[in-house]
Amino acid sequence: MTTMESLIGLVNRIQRACTALGDYGGGDNTFSSLWEALPSVAVVGGQSSGKSSVLESIVGRDFLPRGSGIVTRRPLVLQLHKTDEGSQEYAEFLHLPKRRFTDFGAVRHEIQEETDRITGKTKQISPVPIHLSIYSPNVVNLTLIDLPGLTKVAVEGQPESIVEDIETMVRSYVDKPNCIILAISPANQDIATSDAIKLSREVDPSGERTFGVITKLDLMDKGTNALDVLEGRSYRLQHPWVGIVNRSQADINKNVDMIVARRKEREYFATSPDYGHLASKMGSEYLAKLLSQHLESVIRARIPSITSLINKSIDELESEMDHLGRPIALDAGAQLYSVLEVCRAFERIFKEHLDGGRPGGDRIYGVFDNQLPAALRKLPFDRHLSLQNVKRVVSEADGYQPHLIAPEQGYRRLIEGALNYFRGPAEASVDAVHFVLKELVRKSMEETQELKRFPTLRADIAAAANEALERFRDEGKKTVVRLVDMESSYLTVEFFRKLPQEVENKGGNPGGNPQATAAVDRYGEGHFRRIGSNVSSYIGMVSDTLKNVIPKAVVYCQVREAKQSLLSRFYTQLGKKEGKQLSQMLDEDPTLMERRQQCAKRLELYKAARDEIDSVSWTR
Numbered sequence: 001m002t003t004m005e006s007l008i009g010l011v012n013r014i015q016r017a018c019t020a021l022g023d024y025g026g027g028d029n030t031f032s033s034l035w036e037a038l039p040s041v042a043v044v045g046g047q048s049s050g051k052s053s054v055l056e057s058i059v060g061r062d063f064l065p066r067g068s069g070i071v072t073r074r075p076l077v078l079q080l081h082k083t084d085e086g087s088q089e090y091a092e093f094l095h096l097p098k099r100r101f102t103d104f105g106a107v108r109h110e111i112q113e114e115t116d117r118i119t120g121k122t123k124q125i126s127p128v129p130i131h132l133s134i135y136s137p138n139v140v141n142l143t144l145i146d147l148p149g150l151t152k153v154a155v156e157g158q159p160e161s162i163v164e165d166i167e168t169m170v171r172s173y174v175d176k177p178n179c180i181i182l183a184i185s186p187a188n189q190d191i192a193t194s195d196a197i198k199l200s201r202e203v204d205p206s207g208e209r210t211f212g213v214i215t216k217l218d219l220m221d222k223g224t225n226a227l228d229v230l231e232g233r234s235y236r237l238q239h240p241w242v243g244i245v246n247r248s249q250a251d252i253n254k255n256v257d258m259i260v261a262r263r264k265e266r267e268y269f270a271t272s273p274d275y276g277h278l279a280s281k282m283g284s285e286y287l288a289k290l291l292s293q294h295l296e297s298v299i300r301a302r303i304p305s306i307t308s309l310i311n312k313s314i315d316e317l318e319s320e321m322d323h324l325g326r327p328i329a330l331d332a333g334a335q336l337y338s339v340l341e342v343c344r345a346f347e348r349i350f351k352e353h354l355d356g357g358r359p360g361g362d363r364i365y366g367v368f369d370n371q372l373p374a375a376l377r378k379l380p381f382d383r384h385l386s387l388q389n390v391k392r393v394v395s396e397a398d399g400y401q402p403h404l405i406a407p408e409q410g411y412r413r414l415i416e417g418a419l420n421y422f423r424g425p426a427e428a429s430v431d432a433v434h435f436v437l438k439e440l441v442r443k444s445m446e447e448t449q450e451l452k453r454f455p456t457l458r459a460d461i462a463a464a465a466n467e468a469l470e471r472f473r474d475e476g477k478k479t480v481v482r483l484v485d486m487e488s489s490y491l492t493v494e495f496f497r498k499l500p501q502e503v504e505n506k507g508g509n510p511g512g513n514p515q516a517t518a519a520v521d522r523y524g525e526g527h528f529r530r531i532g533s534n535v536s537s538y539i540g541m542v543s544d545t546l547k548n549v550i551p552k553a554v555v556y557c558q559v560r561e562a563k564q565s566l567l568s569r570f571y572t573q574l575g576k577k578e579g580k581q582l583s584q585m586l587d588e589d590p591t592l593m594e595r596r597q598q599c600a601k602r603l604e605l606y607k608a609a610r611d612e613i614d615s616v617s618w619t620r
């Protein structure tokens with residue numbers, strides 16, 4: 001069943017939770033404001049327009065501070081709760097939970113004290129609201145926000161800016177489309193000059209959310225009345241105007257009881273020749289009921305949008321919390337677990353780069369497919385196997401005794417000399433892949449959200465990963481150089497066996513001495529050219545082999561190792577760390593910690609608000 005109590009009470013509870021969390025609209029809040037989404041009634045009026053009197057009359061109690069100058073210097077959120085007939089009236093402040101005030105003089109005193117607590121005695125104003133709940137059989141369920149009276153001049157001890165500051169604060173409330181404006185104007189002043197109406201006209205030109213109230217009807221000059229205003233002829237609003245007669249200063253001085261004052265007000269309208277026909281729609285009691293009903297209907301209409309704001313905010317906050325990560329545990333076991341979790345997240349991303357889930361791994365294939373073959377092609381074999389060099393190497397190898405059939409030593413020296421050239425491209429491939437891996441480590445660190453929280457751990461992991469990559473590079477270099485050395489240590493005999501034998505008489509002189517021709521030819525240019533060409537084909541064969549096996553060695557020693565054991569040593573060291581060292585690693589950025597706390601609190605608020613709404617059933 002929907003009751004006014006349930007809906008207005010619901011908003012009251014959410015409002016209190018908002019204030020407890022510092023969400024009262026305005027300010028530099030980076031979170032969406034639930035407060036601003038809640039419908040509320042703000043009381044607006046110039047100084048001495050009768051604001052306090054109207055509020056007290058609605059409550060039926062004397063409880064607001066009085067005095068000269070600006071008395072209301074912080075918004076007062078006044079939440080009225082109707083209780084059963086005969087039950088005792090009491091008041092409670094949000095800042096003093098569990099303390100019940102039954103003496104309303106003490107309530108007044110506490111409002112003064114609490115105002116000064118934030119603003120100091122400097123007469124400054126502050127937007128931080130004071131929450132006061134009043135439980136009474138003489139009230140209707142209603143929430144009103146009393147704001148500082150609009151003023152035109154600063155008084156002694158107040159800064160010049162106060163006039164503007166008050167207007168800015170009042171505006172920050174009435175600007176909100178969810179704010180119902182209770183605009184108070186005194187009847188003994190021209191409505192055209194009313195501060196409240198001036199402001200309302202600006203922020204609510206259609207008059208949809210403004211309730212006009214005329215006070216001090218009893219103080220109008222004899223022979224004049226406020227019918228033009230009350231009947232909507234002077235200034236039209238969507239809701240009816242309400243006339244009020246509050247206690248005069250003399251009544252206040254005489255301590256006239258509020259309940260008596262309400263009765264006198266009723267009598268005033270009932271017997272008034274001017275307003276008698278409007279009597280049932282005048283007075284503070286009628287105003288309270290009107291506002292309560294209106295507030296309830298506005299809340300009912302807004303519940304779906306409030307619910308969707310809450311759900312949206314919960315989703316946003318939860319995803320931000322996921323992003324920020326869980327708070328860090330205090331015991332060493334849980335800390336170790338956290339460190340390992342972060343490391344695993346990093347390793348997963350790193351592997352994705354290598355395996356193709358993320359970009360970058362393809363650059364390793366680029367090394368094998370382009371850089372290595374190009375480097376092999378560029379090796380200076382032409383120079384090494386030039387006729388001149390072949391001749392020189394072979395002759396030097398022969399020594400004083402030129403070779404008889406084939407220059408075995410010469411061949412070996414030429415081949416060994418050529419094979420040495422392969423070390424360069426082999427080592428360069430290892431380096432190139434090393435740099436790709438290093439870059440992928442850097443990228444993966446950046447992409448690991450969890451690491452953003454922990455700068456120290458991030459540096460530790462980066463150092464461990466780079467140290468591991470260096471080790472893999474050393475191993476890779478040793479292996480590829482060994483592959484080249486293996487080529488020099490044993491030549492492929494098959495290759496030489498398959499070489500066509502030199503034809504003794506080929507190109508010789510058929511008429512001459514066949515033996516003499518062969519001897520000349522054996523040490524002639526054709527012979528050395530053939531040697532050069534044979535060595536070149538052998539080297540070509542070796543080059544093809546290395547082109548295939550160097551990538552295997554590089555992947556085996558560097559890529560595979562990086563995938564399998566990039567952080568293995570780090571893990572071993574981690575196991576030996578003490579709790580203190582672990583917590584140093586998890587030394588989190590303080591701004592993140594702060595943000596997480598705020599998010600968690602906010603999330604709690606929204607979830608509580610959602611539960612509140614869920615627990616209230618209402619008819620649509």
Ligand SMILES: Nc1nc2c(ncn2[C@@H]2O[C@H](COP(=O)(O)OP(=O)(O)OP(=O)(O)O)[C@@H](O)[C@H]2O)c(=O)[nH]1
Nearest residue numbers: 047048049050051052053149216245246247248249
């Ligand atoms: N006779 C009569 N006096 C009223 C009425 N309303 C307010 N007053 C008197 O007008 C004076 C100002 O009223 P307040 O209720 O304090 O007005 P306020 O707008 O709260 O004033 P500030 O808090 O100073 O801005 C008091 O002396 C009230 O007794 C009224 O309807 N009739």
